[in-house]
Amino acid sequence: MTVYLVKQTQWTDDMPDYINTTIYVCSTRERAQKYCQELNKEYGFDCTFDDDWNFVEINGSYPHYYDWEGMEVDEPLV
Numbered sequence: 057m058t059v060y061l062v063k064q065t066q067w068t069d070d071m072p073d074y075i076n077t078t079i080y081v082c083s084t085r086e087r088a089q090k091y092c093q094e095l096n097k098e099y100g101f102d103c104t105f106d107d108d109w110n111f112v113e114i115n116g117s118y119p120h121y122y123d124w125e126g127m128e129v130d131e132p133l134v
Contacts, residue, residue, distance in 0.1 A: 057129045060088035062095075066120040079122075088124035095122040 062080035067073050082088040093109040100109065102116030111121040 058126045059083065059129055060085050060124050060126050062088050062091050062122060062124050064122055067118050085126065092122040092124050
């Protein structure tokens with residue numbers, strides 16, 4: 057079974073950085089992507105986003121963006 061992790065990256069001067077920190081776990085890729093798009097539209101900063109608000113690249117010193125990745129549940133350790 058695959059779950060989809062919504063990850064936040066936010067570099068700051070005055071608080072701990074969030075670097076690829078998982079903030080949501082979703083059951084579908086579509087939901088994870090939608091959450092990232094909504095969060096990028098609202099909070100994204102110092103980055104390039106495409107027309108749908110998907111993260112493309114970092115532009116500045118204090119980027120704030122959301123992206124996602126799929127991960128298998130209960131994968132064997134070896």
